[in-house]
Amino acid sequence: MKGPEADAPTSETAEAPEPQRTWAQALRESALAVVIFLFLSWAAAEGRLGWFSDTLSDAQDQAYDALASLEYHFAGPVVPPPGTPPVVFVDIDDATVQAADISPYLFHRRLLAELLGRVAATQPRAVYVDLNLSAPSQEPELGRTGQARFPRSPGDEALLSVLRTPQEFPVLLPQPAVFGEPLSTLGAACWVTPAVITDSGDTVRRVPRRWAGGPYPVSEALFLAAQSGGFRCPDAQRASLPPQNVYRTALYGEPIVFHEVPAPGTRTSTWPGLSVISAREVLTQPGTTLDPGALVVIGRTDANNMDMxxxxxxxLPGVELHLNALMTLLAYRHPVIPLPPLASSLLAFTAMLLAIVTAPLLSERLARGLARLGVRRTLRDVFEHPILWGLLFAAAFVAYRYAGRFLDFALPIVSLELARLALGRRFNQLATKTLKMTKLLN
Structure with a gap:
């Protein structure tokens, strides 16, 4: 006859208790994740991991795009410092082009001459014309020798007359010559490069900076014009023969903070300090005046605009890229006056460290609380990912919105997963089997 103990479950039939992850294990995962994060950050920046370096860089770019897209339609929270001149965007929009019945490719030079004359009357701090003025607007003619000749139209001559007029402010142009004439013959004209920095997928994400010996990028030249000393055009950017490698810009710059530049009408923008006015209004309404001492940017956003x-x-139209880069410089200033490298590295490292350390601890506490309610602890990982992403995204959004800096939140996720894999039982079993197989083969 069996005793009462025969009815007790054996060790084979009893349900195994769920494994308990201690705080020490969570901290160990976080510490290893930090080490992996630092290594991957270095390897991705130096390209030491081959195709995987490109994969990590693409992940960082996608994280930045997510932040920029979220920020785009918000109003900018940072106002340029006191004393910063206003920025006025004179928009050659569809209404301007349709009213003038002009070519879809070249903006009418006579109208541009009139527009520049009215802008010059307000004595701006600087004017940038984001239009192609390298060739005359007339059709080419063949001479007796068969060489092409591009005659100038009356509108071209009117524009040259305005550009030859001496001004107390710089007129910034995106080419080294106008209709074949060097800028040294054109009063205050100065050549700046409209080149922007493109990275993965030919996407513009960063503020271009001047390369040694080359022309200033548009945004940097306008930023210097906004300072008390103004902008002085280098002699090389007014010579008849420009130096070599002049279109080259720095390969790296601080991120552009993007805000929407609305259509003309309200004269306000999501960027504090930037107003938008239609070129048609300036041309057709004599009482229209621009803010005196402003930084004026003239460019096209019409449907036939080819500069996209x-x-x-x-x-975006190229002129809106320049405007966002300029406003980023004026509002945040860090691309021109950066933090010391050590302080910048510590800022990024601290945010990443707090997120990597905090996420596993918070998920562990949440999992333990849910376990008391009967929820299986195997759901712990379900909570850890949203917590980590939430912490990192919040830190990155605050840094981007209020400091104009991008804190990557893709690499920490990869780092934590690699740390968990390295410390996991399956990885240890795989490593043990691999070592045994290596010994047998040897």
Missing amino acids: HGSAVGT
Whole structure:
């Protein structure tokens, strides 16, 4: 006859208790994740991991695009410092082009001459004309020798007359010559490069900086014009023969903070300090005046505009890229006056460290609380990912919005997963089997 103990479950039939992860294990995972994060950050920046370095860089770019797209439609929270001149965007929009019945490719030079004359009357701090003025607007003619000749139209001559007029402010142009004439013959004209920095997928994400010996990028030249000393055009950018490698810009710059530049009408923008006005209004309404002492940017956003670029927030006209880069410089200033490298590294490292350390601890506490309610602890990982992403995204959004800096939140996720894999039982079993197989083969 069996005793009462025969009815007790044996060790084979009893349900095994769920493994308990201690705080020490969570901290060990976090510490290893930090080490892996530092290594991957270095390897991705130096390209030491081959195709995997490109994969990590793409992940960082996608994280930046997510932040930029979220920020794009918000109003900018940072106002340029006191004393910063206002920025006025004179928009050659569809209404301007349709009213003038002009070529879809070249803006009418006579109208541009009139527009520049009215802008010059307000004595701006600087004017940038984001239009192609390298060739005359007339059709080419063949001479007796068969060589092409491009005659100038009356509008071209009117524009040259305005550009030859001496001014107390610089007129910034995106080419080294106008209709074949060097800028040294054109009063205050100065050549700046409209080149922008493109990275993965030909996407513009960063503020271009001047390369040694080359022309200033548009945004940097306008930023210097906004300072008390103004902008002085280098002699090389007014010579008849420009130096070599002049279109080259720095390969790295601080991120552009993107905000929407609305259509003309309200004269306000999501960027504090930037107003938008239609070129048609300036040309047809004599009482229209611009803010005196402003930084004036003239460019096209009409449907026939051919100057379109991919950006972190979608396809934008080139002039809007320059405006966002300029406003980033004016509002945040860090691309021109950066933090010391050590302080910048510590800022990024601290945010990443707190997120990597905090996420596993918070998920462990949440899992233990749910375990008391009967929820299986194997759901712990379900909570850890949203917590980690939430912490990292929140830190990155605050840094991007209020400091103009991008803190990557893709690499920490990869780092934590690699740390968990390295410390996991399956990885240890795989490593043990691999070592045994290596010994047998040897």
